[in-house]
Amino acid sequence: MRVWRFGLLLIGAPVLSGCVAAALPVLAGATVLRNQFSEGQDAPRRAEPTAQPGSAVRAEDLVGREFRTEDGQVVRIIGAGQLPPPDGAVPRAATAPAAARPAEVAVPGGMQFLYGSAEAAAISIQTYQALWRYVDDRVLDRLAGQDVASVVLASDATLERMTFVPCAGKPLAVVFDVDETVLLNTGYEADDARRGTGFDPDRWSRWEATGAGQVEAVPGAVETIEAMRRREVAVIFNSNRASANAEGTAAALRAAGLGEAVHGDTLWLKGDAPGGSAKDARRWAIAERYCVVAMVGDQLGDFSDLFNSGDAPPRIRRNLAAQTMIAPMWGTGWFLLPNPVYGAGVTGGYEEIFPPNLQWADPAEE
Amino acid sequence: MRVWRFGLLLIGAPVLSGCVAAALPVLAGATVLRNQFSEGQDAPRRAEPTAQPGSAVRAEDLVGREFRTEDGQVVRIIGAGQLPPPDGAVPRAATAPAAARPAEVAVPGGMQFLYGSAEAAAISIQTYQALWRYVDDRVLDRLAGQDVASVVLASDATLERMTFVPCAGKPLAVVFDVDETVLLNTGYEADDARRGTGFDPDRWSRWEATGAGQVEAVPGAVETIEAMRRREVAVIFNSNRASANAEGTAAALRAAGLGEAVHGDTLWLKGDAPGGSAKDARRWAIAERYCVVAMVGDQLGDFSDLFNSGDAPPRIRRNLAAQTMIAPMWGTGWFLLPNPVYGAGVTGGYEEIFPPNLQWADPAEE
Numbered sequence: 062m063r064v065w066r067f068g069l070l071l072i073g074a075p076v077l078s079g080c081v082a083a084a085l086p087v088l089a090g091a092t093v094l095r096n097q098f099s100e101g102q103d104a105p106r107r108a109e110p111t112a113q114p115g116s117a118v119r120a121e122d123l124v125g126r127e128f129r130t131e132d133g134q135v136v137r138i139i140g141a142g143q144l145p146p147p148d149g150a151v152p153r154a155a156t157a158p159a160a161a162r163p164a165e166v167a168v169p170g171g172m173q174f175l176y177g178s179a180e181a182a183a184i185s186i187q188t189y190q191a192l193w194r195y196v197d198d199r200v201l202d203r204l205a206g207q208d209v210a211s212v213v214l215a216s217d218a219t220l221e222r223m224t225f226v227p228c229a230g231k232p233l234a235v236v237f238d239v240d241e242t243v244l245l246n247t248g249y250e251a252d253d254a255r256r257g258t259g260f261d262p263d264r265w266s267r268w269e270a271t272g273a274g275q276v277e278a279v280p281g282a283v284e285t286i287e288a289m290r291r292r293e294v295a296v297i298f299n300s301n302r303a304s305a306n307a308e309g310t311a312a313a314l315r316a317a318g319l320g321e322a323v324h325g326d327t328l329w330l331k332g333d334a335p336g337g338s339a340k341d342a343r344r345w346a347i348a349e350r351y352c353v354v355a356m357v358g359d360q361l362g363d364f365s366d367l368f369n370s371g372d373a374p375p376r377i378r379r380n381l382a383a384q385t386m387i388a389p390m391w392g393t394g395w396f397l398l399p400n401p402v403y404g405a406g407v408t409g410g411y412e413e414i415f416p417p418n419l420q421w422a423d424p425a426e427e
Numbered sequence: 428m429r430v431w432r433f434g435l436l437l438i439g440a441p442v443l444s445g446c447v448a449a450a451l452p453v454l455a456g457a458t459v460l461r462n463q464f465s466e467g468q469d470a471p472r473r474a475e476p477t478a479q480p481g482s483a484v485r486a487e488d489l490v491g492r493e494f495r496t497e498d499g500q501v502v503r504i505i506g507a508g509q510l511p512p513p514d515g516a517v518p519r520a521a522t523a524p525a526a527a528r529p530a531e532v533a534v535p536g537g538m539q540f541l542y543g544s545a546e547a548a549a550i551s552i553q554t555y556q557a558l559w560r561y562v563d564d565r566v567l568d569r570l571a572g573q574d575v576a577s578v579v580l581a582s583d584a585t586l587e588r589m590t591f592v593p594c595a596g597k598p599l600a601v602v603f604d605v606d607e608t609v610l611l612n613t614g615y616e617a618d619d620a621r622r623g624t625g626f627d628p629d630r631w632s633r634w635e636a637t638g639a640g641q642v643e644a645v646p647g648a649v650e651t652i653e654a655m656r657r658r659e660v661a662v663i664f665n666s667n668r669a670s671a672n673a674e675g676t677a678a679a680l681r682a683a684g685l686g687e688a689v690h691g692d693t694l695w696l697k698g699d700a701p702g703g704s705a706k707d708a709r710r711w712a713i714a715e716r717y718c719v720v721a722m723v724g725d726q727l728g729d730f731s732d733l734f735n736s737g738d739a740p741p742r743i744r745r746n747l748a749a750q751t752m753i754a755p756m757w758g759t760g761w762f763l764l765p766n767p768v769y770g771a772g773v774t775g776g777y778e779e780i781f782p783p784n785l786q787w788a789d790p791a792e793e
Contacts, residue, residue, distance in 0.1 A: 166777040170537040171767050177741035177780035178772035179727055179734070179748035184550070184765055186749060187758030191557045248787030254777065267790055275787040280749045361545055368545070375543035382545035383552060383646045392553030399550055401537050401767035406544035411532040411620065414543035421614030421641040424633055 166255050171401035176247055182280040184399055189281030192355060192396045193288060196235055199354040200292050203233060212356055212394035213348045214365050216341075220387055226348045232295060234351035236344065238358035239300035239310065241400040243282040244317055248275025250402065260403070269306035269313075278317040279398060286319055295351055296320070297327050299343050299363075304332035341366040359400035364390070375409035376416065532621050537767035542613055548646040550765055555647030558721060558762045559654060562601055565720040566658050569599060578722055578760035579714045580731050582707075586753055592714045598661060600717035602710065604724035605666035605676065607766040609648040610683055614641025616768065626769070635672035635679075644683040645764060652685055661717055662686070663693050665709050665729075670698035707732040725766040730756070741775035742782065 168177075175181050203209050208228070213236075215224045237243050249268040253260070286296050302310045307324035314322045322328035334342035340362060347353060361368035361382060373381065381387065391397060401407060534543075541547050569575050574594070579602075581590045603609050615634040619626070652662050668676045673690035680688045688694035700708035706728060713719060727734035727748060739747065747753065757763060767773060 168775060168777055168780045170535060170773045171540065173741070173775050173780055174537065174765075174767035174772045177745060177775045179741075179744045180725065180763055180766065180770075180772035182745045182749035183727070183757040183761075183763045184554075186754055187557070187761075187763060188550075188553070190755075190758035191553070247781060247785040251777075251781035251786045252789060254781070264789055264791070268787065271790050272787055275785045277785065359546065361549070375539070375545075378545045379543060379548045383548035388552055388646075389556075391549040392556035395549075395553075397546055397549045397553060399540075399765045399767070400546065401540035401765070404546075406540045406546035407536045409534060409539050409543045411534055411617075414534045414539055415613060415617035415620070419613040419641045419643065420617045421634065421638055423618060423630055424637050425630070 166257075168254050169402070171407065172250055172254055175241070175400065175402050176245060176250060181399055185279050186281040188396055188398055189279075189285040191392055192235075192357060193285045195392075195394065195396075196233075196289060196294060196355050197292070199233060200294060209233065209352055209354060210394075211348060211353050212390070213344050213353045214341075214367070216345065218365075218367070220365075220367050220381065220385060223386055226345065226353075228352035231350060231352040233293075234295035234297050234347065234353050235289060235355045235357065236297045236299050236347060236353050237286075237356075238360070238363040239298050239302060239314070241279070241359045241402070242357055242363070242398050243279055243286070243298070243319055244313060245277040245279055246272065247277050248272050251275070266303060266306065269302050270309040273309060273312040273316040276313045276317050278319060283318045290320065294354075295327065297329065297347055297351065297353075298322050299329045299340055299347065301331045301338050301340070304330040306330075336366070338362075339366045339369070355394050355396060357396045357398070359398045360404045360406070362405070364395050369405075374413050376413060378405070532623075534620050535768070537773065538616055538620055541607070541766065541768050542611060542616060547765055551645050552647040554762055554764055555645075555651040557758055558601075558723060559651045561758075561760065561762075562599075562655060562660060562721050563658070565599060566660060575599065575718055575720060576760075577714060577719050578756070579710050579719045580707075580733070582711065584731075584733070586731075586733050586747065586751060589752055592711065592719075594718035597716060597718040599659075600661035600663050600713065600719050601655060601721045601723065602663045602665050602713060602719050603652075603722075604726070604729040605664050605668060605680070607645070607725045607768070607770075608723055608729070608764050609645055609652070609664070609685055610679060611643040611645055612638065613643050614638050617641070632669060632672065635668050636675040639675060639678040639682040642679045642683050644685060649684045656686065660720075661693065663695065663713055663717065663719075664688050665695045665706055665713065667697045667704050667706070670696040672696075702732070704728075705732045705735070721760050721762060723762045723764070725764045726770045726772070728771070730761050735771075740779050742779060744771070 199209050211225045211228045213226045215226050218224045240246055246268070249265065249272060252264075252268075289296055298314070300310065304324075307328060307330055310330065311322045311324065311328060314320070314328075324330065325333065329343045329347065331338060334346050336342040344353070344356075356364055358364060361378070368378070368381070382391075565575050577591045577594045579592045581592050584590045606612055612634070615631065615638060618630075618634075655662055664680070666676065670690075673694060673696055676696065677688045677690065677694060680686070680694075690696065691699065695709045695713065697704060700712050702708040710719070710722075722730055724730060727744070734744070734747070748757075
């Protein structure tokens with residue numbers, strides 16, 4: 062238990078005073094940009110605590126110490142006082158849910174994994190590191206005068222014949238989905254788990270409008286997005302949140318440390334272009350102005366509406382993404398974050414998920 | 428529906444005759460090694476069908492056609508007949524489970540995601556692509572005479588002070604966990620979902636011994652592992668499957684198209700070194716002979732036993748992996764595959780997953 066003591070101290074007070082401002086590099090690729098923090102111009106937008114393991118280590122003892130990462134980069138801890146709140150962040154009140162909270166609510170495995178596990182956080186960081194390396198390479202290509210390709214499928218593309226919109230010298234951009242891609246909707250899902258009554262669009266709409274105090278950033282997203290902006294790569298959000306709730310969504314992004322999103326410019330929502338929940342029209346509108354070098358999401362629809370053009374059973378859809386010309390795109394311009402909580406990835410009956418030829422018979426029962 | 432017809436045709440007969448031997452590059456990085464298949468020496472070890480979308484496309488019509496990937500690589504479909512079975516593969520019989528199958532078994536969301544979804548498959552491919560690029564870079568470093576670092580923590584390392592075992596010219600290797608890292612235990616989980624009675628170690632042991640016919644490879648694993656072996660990077664498995672079931676595990680790896688694993692050489696199991704389920708002793712034994720440039724798993728314990736030295740609550744453990752010096756390792760030598768079905772990532776009570784300050788109150792109920 063000794064090893065966890067310091068972490069336990071911090072977890073109770075996520076964005077409160079007294080936490081150590083350890084400037085640890087979450088992303089090796091972005092570290093060079095983030096070796097030092099001061100409390101002025103370059104203060105971190107996100108005052109997330111750092112659980113620093115080690116027996117009998119106090120926050121104050123870490124100040125001034127240097128750490129060397131495996132690849133030789135040096136990081137120094139320079140602050141251990143109260144951090145300024147993130148610019149414009151909505152203060153997080155320890156609000157009690159309106160309905161009584163059952164003494165013990167069973168949390169579904171997908172939620173345990175996505176909102177609580179070290180493994181999901183590690184996968185997110187790993188994915189954001191891969192994204193950063195990919196985008197940084199494209200920035201270098203552009204600086205070297207080489208052609209840079211868009212990863213937005215053209216309007217005449219099919220999944221068999223993939224063609225992409227032209228880039229032609231437009232400024233570079235990365236297009237992100239919002240929910241469970243850059244933002245964890247921890248507060249909504251906490252409420253959902255407690256109720257156990259399933260998705261409610263009206264409640265979701267109220268969440269969009271008022272939930273900014275109970276969101277978290279997906280691990281790795283803040284550092285990657287900051288690094289992109291410093292590299293002058295435009296960060297564009299394309300979400301199926303409602304256009305009417307643009308203000309609440311911008312507030313949630315800001316509160317999570319993801320910076321400013323401007324509706325109609327860097328924030329595209331349902332209703333901003335034809336097609337309803339389909340995102341292609343918005344992607345094409347964005348691609349008119351930008352050379353989109355990467356897209357990031359948690360659902361296939363965050364990359365192309367072509368995936369949603371039929372009612373394919375889960376394993377057909379799986380083969381479509383994994384065993385066709387599409388497959389090389391994953392990790393090469395298209396980047397997916399795990400979401401075992403909701404969406405198209407969490408559907409399918411028994412025989413659809415477990416085909417008969419893959420069902421095992423326990424020999425002890427034969 | 429039109430678009431899916433061809434996929435539907437194939438899904439019923441995963442490793443059977445008549446499927447198209449489409450040599451599609453799952454991994455762009457490995458494509459140069461895999462541009463052509465013939466049915467002789469270079470025949471693919473895995474006869475996985477390819478769901479090739481496109482209206483009215485028949486398998487035979489694809490033969491001889493060329494596809495160009497986004498990065499300009501050309502892939503040609505050259506076979507549309509019966510493929511030879513994978514070497515030594517256990518034939519897959521369409522066995523009926525011993526107990527009667529309920530007409531409708533509700534599949535937990537984590538299983539739907541991991542065994543059925545396109546999104547999980549895409550994440551696996553993305554992760555294996557990142558792994559391949561990382562390892563290929565280390566191979567190039569070694570060829571250029573540069574130092575290559577091990578990613579196995581030394582015995583005196585802590586999570587605060589990470590030191591690694593020396594490499595000193597040893598042959599390069601990658602260490603993989605087995606279950607839900609390279610191998611999907613689809614058959615066992617199908618049985619588990621049907622019963623709904625939770626994990627049974629005796630049944631799992633029988634699965635290890637007899638399940639080779641009902642496993643699948645994690646998407647991307649086969650191609651990446653083949654590419655590594657061609658690059659003369661040793662592929663070592665370090666699993667907590669039982670030493671006594673080594674033969675069954677080797678058969679399962681073979682059946683999934685992952686090639687040969689030799690117990691005590693390239694296959695390390697529980698009991699092969701002191702420590703029980705702890706894997707450090709086995710990692711250090713492997714690192715005596717090899718320069719381990721990457722490790723791949725689905726649990727933190729696949730990277731270091733230090734993560735399992737306490738009984739940290741989920742979110743402390745999460746901070747430990749995501750907000751310490753450990754964080755830059757994810758995607759930089761340490762690679763994690765998603766597993767929302769079992770293990771340390773699928774634990775935690777309501778207040779552990781949803782801290783009070785992140786619980787939202789629906790304003791409609793205030």
